[in-house]
Amino acid sequence: MRFLITGTAGFIGFHLARRLLADGHVVVGYDAMTDYYDRRLKETRHAELARSNAFTPVIARLEDMEDLERAADLAAPDAIVHLAAQAGVRYSLENPRAYVDANLVGSFNVLEVAKRVGAKHTLLASTSSVYGGNEVMPFREADKADWPITLYAATKKSMEAMSHSHAHLWGLPTTCFRFFTVYGPWGRPDMALFKFVDAILADRPIDVYGEGRMKRDFTFIDDLIEAVVRLID
Numbered sequence: 001m002r003f004l005i006t007g008t009a010g011f012i013g014f015h016l017a018r019r020l021l022a023d024g025h026v027v028v029g030y031d032a033m034t035d036y037y038d039r040r041l042k043e044t045r046h047a048e049l050a051r052s053n054a055f056t057p058v059i060a061r062l063e064d065m066e067d068l069e070r071a072a073d074l075a076a077p078d079a080i081v082h083l084a085a086q087a088g089v090r091y092s093l094e095n096p097r098a099y100v101d102a103n104l105v106g107s108f109n110v111l112e113v114a115k116r117v118g119a120k121h122t123l124l125a126s127t128s129s130v131y132g133g134n135e136v137m138p139f140r141e142a143d144k145a146d147w148p149i150t151l152y153a154a155t156k157k158s159m160e161a162m163s164h165s166h167a168h169l170w171g172l173p174t175t176c177f178r179f180f181t182v183y184g185p186w187g188r189p190d191m192a193l194f195k196f197v198d199a200i201l202a203d204r205p206i207d208v209y210g211e212g213r214m215k216r217d218f219t220f221i222d223d224l225i226e227a228v229v230r231l232i233d
Contacts, residue, residue, distance in 0.1 A: 001232075004075035004119075006030045006062065006110060007084030008049060009042035011188050012125065012179070015225050016081060021052045023229075028075035030068065031084060032061040032102075036091070037189050045186060062106025072113045079232055080117075082110045082124040085156070088190060089129060092152040103155035111166045114174075121173045121232060126160050128180040128217075129153035138217075141178070175231055184221030 003020055007013035008029025017027045029049060033042050049055045056074065060067035062084055072080075086092075086102040107124065114122040131139045133147035148154040160176050167174040183193045199206045 001078040002026045002028075002076055003079055003081060004028050004030065004072055004077040004113075005081045005083065007082075007125075008057065009033055009046045010083060010087075011186060012182060012221070012224065013081075013083040014045040014049065014186055015184075015221050016083065016228055017049050017055065019225050019229060021049065021054055024054075026054045026075075028056045028058060028071055028077070030058045030060065030062075030071045033059055034086075036086070036088070036098075041186075041189065061102075062109055063101050065109050065112075068109050068113055069116070072117050077117060077119055079121045079123065080110065080114050080119045081228070081232070082107065082122070085125065087152070087188070089150050089152050092150050096151050099151050099155045103152075104158055107159040108162055111163060111172075114172055115166065115170050119172070121175065122163070123175045123177065123228070123231065124159060124163055126156045126176045126178045127153065128178050130157045130160070130178060177228065177231075179224065180217045180219050182219045182221055182224050187221070 003025055005013055005017050005027055008017045009031035013029070017029055020027055029046070031042065033039055046057050050057065058067070058071040058074070062068065084102070084106065086098040092099050111122070128139065129150060130145040130148055130153050131143060132145065132149040132153050134143055134145065136143055145157055148157050163174050163176055166172055183191065187194055196206050
């Protein structure tokens with residue numbers, strides 16, 4: 001199969017692209033290489049993928065529709081997997097515009113491209129943060145997600161709603177994922193696992209949120225990628 005994957009320089013996109021390449025598929029990877037965290041890590045991930053002749057990188061932003069259309073034409077994809085986003089709950093308080101640009105405008109552009117190329121399946125990454133102010137614990141996948149309490153969650157829930165309308169209006173097979181805190185090799189340095197290890201190695205105190213009373217589900221990257229690969233079909 002042929003794939004257009006957004007966010008291939010990111011943690012999850014890198015692992016998905018590497019798995020699909022290993023399985024013999026062709027991947028065009030689309031990524032903006034933003035400086036939200038160290039670009040050197042992103043560039044190293046892409047360099048790893050570029051060891052395969054079946055991988056073609058396109059460096060551009062989701063908001064740039066012409067670039068995205070060119071990438072889609074290059075990919076001629078059977079499936080589109082949209083993993084690129086402005087991530088991070090706390091950063092949305094500092095730079096809210098980045099979330100509107102990437103997660104709203106960018107995701108709309110991806111949906112329009114999927115319609116344009118007639119993708120057989122479009123898969124989009126949302127987040128467990130959409131459950132927001134829901135007081136039912138633990139969360140169930142079928143719980144309502146009508147109370148996002150951060151702009152990050154609100155933009156992701158909006159993406160889900162846009163994808164539903166696109167699927168309905170244009171007959172586009174579409175799947176949204178709600179990821180629960182993914183961890184593993186090549187992970188994001190702004191996530192707890194790496195922040196904790198970095199603090200321990202540097203003999204610094206660990207920042208603890210929620211007065212140390214929070215509980216979280218984490219998902220190992222290999223399990224997540226296996227789930228995504230099975231859902232593509």
